[in-house]
Amino acid sequence: MVTPVFESTPAVPAASPEPVAPARAARILLADDQADVLDALRLLLKRDGYSIVTAQSPAGVLATLDAEDVDLVLMDLNYARDTTSGREGLDLLARLRGMDASLPIVVMTAWGSVEGAVEAMRAGARDYVQKPWDNTRLLATLRTQLELGQALKRSRRLEEENQHLRRGQGGLPSLVGDSRSMQPVRRLIERVAPSGANVLVTGEHGTGKEVVARLMHAASTRKDRAFVAVNSGGLSEGVFESELFGHVKGAFTDAKTDRIGCFELADGGTLFLDEIGNMPLTQQAKLLRVLQTGELHPVGSSKTRRVDVRVVSATNVDLAKAVAEGRFREDLLYRLNTVEVQLPSLRERREDIPLLAAHFLAEHGKRYGRPQMRLAPSALEALLAYPWPGNVRELEHAVERSLLMASGEEVLAEDLLLKRGGNNGGTSRLEEMTLEEVERYLIERALARHEGNVSDAAKGLGLSRSALYRRLQYYGIKGAR
Numbered sequence: 001m002v003t004p005v006f007e008s009t010p011a012v013p014a015a016s017p018e019p020v021a022p023a024r025a026a027r028i029l030l031a032d033d034q035a036d037v038l039d040a041l042r043l044l045l046k047r048d049g050y051s052i053v054t055a056q057s058p059a060g061v062l063a064t065l066d067a068e069d070v071d072l073v074l075m076d077l078n079y080a081r082d083t084t085s086g087r088e089g090l091d092l093l094a095r096l097r098g099m100d101a102s103l104p105i106v107v108m109t110a111w112g113s114v115e116g117a118v119e120a121m122r123a124g125a126r127d128y129v130q131k132p133w134d135n136t137r138l139l140a141t142l143r144t145q146l147e148l149g150q151a152l153k154r155s156r157r158l159e160e161e162n163q164h165l166r167r168g169q170g171g172l173p174s175l176v177g178d179s180r181s182m183q184p185v186r187r188l189i190e191r192v193a194p195s196g197a198n199v200l201v202t203g204e205h206g207t208g209k210e211v212v213a214r215l216m217h218a219a220s221t222r223k224d225r226a227f228v229a230v231n232s233g234g235l236s237e238g239v240f241e242s243e244l245f246g247h248v249k250g251a252f253t254d255a256k257t258d259r260i261g262c263f264e265l266a267d268g269g270t271l272f273l274d275e276i277g278n279m280p281l282t283q284q285a286k287l288l289r290v291l292q293t294g295e296l297h298p299v300g301s302s303k304t305r306r307v308d309v310r311v312v313s314a315t316n317v318d319l320a321k322a323v324a325e326g327r328f329r330e331d332l333l334y335r336l337n338t339v340e341v342q343l344p345s346l347r348e349r350r351e352d353i354p355l356l357a358a359h360f361l362a363e364h365g366k367r368y369g370r371p372q373m374r375l376a377p378s379a380l381e382a383l384l385a386y387p388w389p390g391n392v393r394e395l396e397h398a399v400e401r402s403l404l405m406a407s408g409e410e411v412l413a414e415d416l417l418l419k420r421g422g423n424n425g426g427t428s429r430l431e432e433m434t435l436e437e438v439e440r441y442l443i444e445r446a447l448a449r450h451e452g453n454v455s456d457a458a459k460g461l462g463l464s465r466s467a468l469y470r471r472l473q474y475y476g477i478k479g480a481r
Helices: 035-047 058-067 087-099 114-122 135-169 183-195 209-218 237-245 281-293 319-324 330-336 346-367 377-385 391-405 423-432 435-449 454-461 465-475
Strands: 027-031 051-055 072-076 105-109 127-130 199-202 227-231 270-274 310-315 339-342
Touching: 027 035, 027 058, 035 051, 035 135, 051 058, 058 072, 058 087, 072 087, 072 135, 087 105, 087 114, 105 135, 127 135, 135 346, 135 377, 183 209, 183 339, 199 209, 209 227, 209 270, 209 310, 237 281, 281 330, 319 330, 346 377, 346 391, 346 435, 377 391, 435 454, 435 465, 454 465
Parallel strands: 027 051, 027 072, 072 105, 105 127, 199 310, 199 339, 227 270, 270 310
Antiparallel strands: none
């Protein structure tokens, strides 16, 4: 993206917030042969905002699921035919797993035992509740399983969308994620990509900066020309000019033939300069000259060559700070960041983890000849609990590794080979976080300790309930009650 000459960085007008459709109330199927139990559960769950449908027999459960969609089944294990062993309920559980393996099922019985719980979980139940139930624990269990169920559905939908994308658009790069923090990124890319303006992509290591650069190229008028990527911060002084601008035969000892540089290769297209913040000052001056004039001289040549290149650059360095410290040229920064796209870390977009995992599972599953692979609920829970210091790149490597480790058609938590004490791993990175990142992290940990209870979490954090609610809204943290 060749940026026109300008004297100050133009501000990009903020996009107006898009209206958000009200979320549909989660629909729960209650199955029990006792009418009073169904009534009690219906009253409890309706107060919590759930939509309820009931059945009093296994046949009624199957008929209901044939007729309508539900988000979760809360079912008794004992019915009229056999009131003690739970066998009728286990048979029903097996039928339900065969119908929809992603449907969350929580089983409940008054004749609970360790053996019964183990057998139900082996048969595919997500959790187990014994009568008489504790309201708080029951609600927390249902909320957790509903969230996991929705995540699995979104993962499956994403996989289908990716397959359609590959079939219909020939590998057009996709930016996976629809979290609150990714939505403004998407809007900005949509507005800037066709413009031809130079773009600076910032964010931590592994957040997907090259994906954004490729997406910008694919969505621009330059999409039919070359996209050339180079690690500009990793080029030594001796090869920098040759790599970017090319050289002619005999220009130096090893110059056996003419060589075209990256700028000429990307002529009419897009040049992606990664790790731009690590470029030495002497190299910055040479790059600035080409960006200002659109002209270059291959090493050893006196001929001027003109290029029309859009430059997308990327860095995890704070360039404003580098300018203030004299490590980066301010005039070069103005040339590079006509528009800045700042990518959030994976810590700031945890809602996207199931989508990203499904995307990588589909990609690498095809590569390794295992397209049928799916994530088990235990694996999804482990992914959501891990702090991901390496961001999206680390997540991709973990999913790819799990495909090699998994013995069946499901990736289990142990197949991911994540470090033990996933959440605790985040504490080693506190000194690298901003104040907002630290606050969000501590709030999430407090909510996890107190099973989403806002009052208890607020007390543990030394905040009032209203103060914590304000922070939950600010950070977009969900799952609190």
